[in-house]
Amino acid sequence: MFPWTLGIFPALLLTFLFTSIIAVTFKGSRRKHGRKQPPGPPGFPVLGHLHLLGELPHRSLQTLATKYGPIMSLRFGHVPTIVLSSAEAIELFIKSNDTVFANRPLLEAFKYFSYGFKGLVFSEYGPYWRNMRRLCRLNLLSASKVESFAPLRMKEVEKMVKEVEKAAMSGQIINLSELIDDVLESMIYKMIFGCDTKKDAGHDLKGIFQEVMHLSGAFNLADYVPWLGVFDFQGMTKRFKRTIKELDGVLEEIIKEHEQAFSSKTQHDDFIDILLSLMHEDDNVDRTNIKAIAVDMIGAALETSATVIVWTLSELLRNPRVMKIVQQELDAVIGPDNIVEEKDVGKLNYLEMVIKESFRLHPAGSLLPRETVEDVEVGGYYVEKKTRIIMNMWVLGRDPKAWPEKTEEFWPERFLETEVDFSGRDSLIFMPFGTGRRGCPGMHMGLYTVKLVVAQLVHCFRWELPAGMAPEGLDMKEKFGLSMPKAEHLLAVPSCRFHHLKS
Numbered sequence: 001m002f003p004w005t006l007g008i009f010p011a012l013l014l015t016f017l018f019t020s021i022i023a024v025t026f027k028g029s030r031r032k033h034g035r036k037q038p039p040g041p042p043g044f045p046v047l048g049h050l051h052l053l054g055e056l057p058h059r060s061l062q063t064l065a066t067k068y069g070p071i072m073s074l075r076f077g078h079v080p081t082i083v084l085s086s087a088e089a090i091e092l093f094i095k096s097n098d099t100v101f102a103n104r105p106l107l108e109a110f111k112y113f114s115y116g117f118k119g120l121v122f123s124e125y126g127p128y129w130r131n132m133r134r135l136c137r138l139n140l141l142s143a144s145k146v147e148s149f150a151p152l153r154m155k156e157v158e159k160m161v162k163e164v165e166k167a168a169m170s171g172q173i174i175n176l177s178e179l180i181d182d183v184l185e186s187m188i189y190k191m192i193f194g195c196d197t198k199k200d201a202g203h204d205l206k207g208i209f210q211e212v213m214h215l216s217g218a219f220n221l222a223d224y225v226p227w228l229g230v231f232d233f234q235g236m237t238k239r240f241k242r243t244i245k246e247l248d249g250v251l252e253e254i255i256k257e258h259e260q261a262f263s264s265k266t267q268h269d270d271f272i273d274i275l276l277s278l279m280h281e282d283d284n285v286d287r288t289n290i291k292a293i294a295v296d297m298i299g300a301a302l303e304t305s306a307t308v309i310v311w312t313l314s315e316l317l318r319n320p321r322v323m324k325i326v327q328q329e330l331d332a333v334i335g336p337d338n339i340v341e342e343k344d345v346g347k348l349n350y351l352e353m354v355i356k357e358s359f360r361l362h363p364a365g366s367l368l369p370r371e372t373v374e375d376v377e378v379g380g381y382y383v384e385k386k387t388r389i390i391m392n393m394w395v396l397g398r399d400p401k402a403w404p405e406k407t408e409e410f411w412p413e414r415f416l417e418t419e420v421d422f423s424g425r426d427s428l429i430f431m432p433f434g435t436g437r438r439g440c441p442g443m444h445m446g447l448y449t450v451k452l453v454v455a456q457l458v459h460c461f462r463w464e465l466p467a468g469m470a471p472e473g474l475d476m477k478e479k480f481g482l483s484m485p486k487a488e489h490l491l492a493v494p495s496c497r498f499h500h501l502k503s
């Protein structure tokens, strides 16, 4: 969820050279109004601490926090920032002052791709956001809506099983990262648009969205040193404009098709249909909202769910002991020869612990960003309005105080004795879907999808690493991005566990 990956070094070098000319005249200070600020390292004028982030900012910030503590003050370009690196720090700041920390940073990419913050994810905290959130929760993400899309999810998962079966027959290596992306794209696009590619109409919906995600995760200098924005050194503004124009063209076409079919349909199935019927009833919903919400839902649902599935399967391949227990549970609950159905996933208790453990070590969204709505004093520190707050989720899962046993190991059994659920309500040591008012409203849909896909792949197939690679040889490096995906694609060879799968 935090963008500053691509091209960070060339961009920083450029900024440094450009701004060092005027740096001598700039008197930057982290002390505001003589009031106490959290500790932090000394920074450069203009650049602040941007140079300290490195290729993997979550790790660099973890190292800095060991020196400056779990509440640390930094400045990225012109943006005052506080990094929270423990459950106690998040409790003190976010939980106790939820409404004060309820904004998100308004970055340039999000401005373009959310149609000027007209959706839910990036809209400013206040009545507009409340209305959008209520609308999405009630009409798109309610328990009954999530359930109504179960047959669609199941159909896509069955198609996936057939594809893997074919590869298994011929002993082929499968690129699981690509396979999972494809399954989730089809599921999510069909749920939102009722179609999955628009290739037949000469568009490449998937390609356009990949560019949206790519640009949303890119480092854009103008977000940190706004007055450099007019020069567009990185060509970002040009790319934002080109991509949103292309995206808008496809979204308009999809909406028009839905409008034409609208009156003849008795049932309004996909998100666009539902939003169009709301537009007819509610003056607060217009065409721009529909497009912004559609983009929001894809951005929020797709990469997060795919990343979690790939990390979970990677951990299972690296830990044959855990894989064996998951398969034993599936055999006992689902039974050999049966395909897993969504109604069964709630009975898979060990799988649930496996997914929790995967979230602990590989949170989808390593750095959760928020922004202060107003000036506030917390824990004796003065935090001014529009300060960026970063919760370092990556550190939370690896904090030896919170997870004293086998901290760095993949050990799902720890959740036998730790009473935490996914929601971040009980305990902030584990909050993979965020916390408070801006916590994830798609948690149930995300969990159903992740559990169903993982369970199916592990129940129907045995998996081995290619070329006789030992489990401990699997590369587990992450790359930084919106959802901290695995750096290398996950490749594995399937073989069928059952001869006659009943679907």
Ligand code: HEM
Pocket: 120, 121, 122, 133, 141, 296, 297, 300, 301, 304, 305, 308, 364, 365, 368, 369, 432, 433, 434, 435, 436, 437, 438, 439, 440, 441, 442, 443, 445, 446, 447, 450
């Ligand atoms: C495994 C999958 C998912 C993960 C790990 C995940 C995680 C997150 C996280 C960490 C946040 C930020 C919370 C905060 O700031 O406290 C978030 C926000 C959000 N998520 Fe999810 N999410 C997932 C799936 C979904 C799905 C399937 C949808 C909808 C279809 C969705 C919709 C949203 C929305 C709309 C927000 C913004 C809420 C707001 O700002 O009010 N997410 N998600």
